[in-house]
Amino acid sequence: MPFWTEKSLAEMTEAEWESLCDGCGKCCLIGLEDEDTGEIYLTDVACKLFDGAACRCSDYANRKQHVPDCVKLTPENVPTLTWLPKTCAYRLVHEGRPLYAWHPLVSGDAESVHRANVSVRGKVRSETSVKTRNLIKRITQWPEPSSPPPPAKPKRAAAPRKKPGTT
Numbered sequence: 001m002p003f004w005t006e007k008s009l010a011e012m013t014e015a016e017w018e019s020l021c022d023g024c025g026k027c028c029l030i031g032l033e034d035e036d037t038g039e040i041y042l043t044d045v046a047c048k049l050f051d052g053a054a055c056r057c058s059d060y061a062n063r064k065q066h067v068p069d070c071v072k073l074t075p076e077n078v079p080t081l082t083w084l085p086k087t088c089a090y091r092l093v094h095e096g097r098p099l100y101a102w103h104p105l106v107s108g109d110a111e112s113v114h115r116a117n118v119s120v121r122g123k124v125r126s127e128t129s130v131k132t133r134n135l136i137k138r139i140t141q142w143p144e145p146s147s148p149p150p151p152a153k154p155k156r157a158a159a160p161r162k163k164p165g166t167t
């Protein structure tokens, strides 16, 4: 059985954890929070370190040095990060749902996430080119599947890892 159907997030090895990212790039977008409701609205403006053509962080290993507030996903914080897209593989696994057919781990093809129109590749501009006061005009309704895949069978319970993986 594929590891993401058998293991909880906390049980994954670092390599498995890293491979779970589908490369959509949506977690690298600037989000604006509604102060009244707490809701986060994503823009089409990406972090200054994001390579929009490659759809990935341009210095992933050292990202915290460049962007100290970059949020490192962990098994502990994934359940609390409401701004993660519904398609995010970490969110899906946490919710006990299967991955979509276009996920590279399922399709075996890193391009499938882009062909499925789920990624932000080629569709964003850098935060370095947008004034903060104009961010509100950049709020974007990114396409998402109308409904998430139904939950898979329950996984067995697991103790949290002492050293969570990274993304």
Ligand code: SF4
Residues within 6 Å of the ligand: 020, 021, 022, 023, 024, 025, 026, 027, 028, 073, 084, 085, 087, 088, 089, 090, 167
């Ligand atoms: S939203 Fe999730 S799947 Fe998409 S790039 Fe971010 S961590 Fe990876």
Ligand code: SF4
Residues within 6 Å of the ligand: 027, 028, 029, 047, 048, 049, 050, 051, 056, 057, 058, 059, 060, 063, 064, 067, 070, 071, 167
């Ligand atoms: S530092 Fe890298 S991983 Fe973090 S938000 Fe920016 S582009 Fe994404």
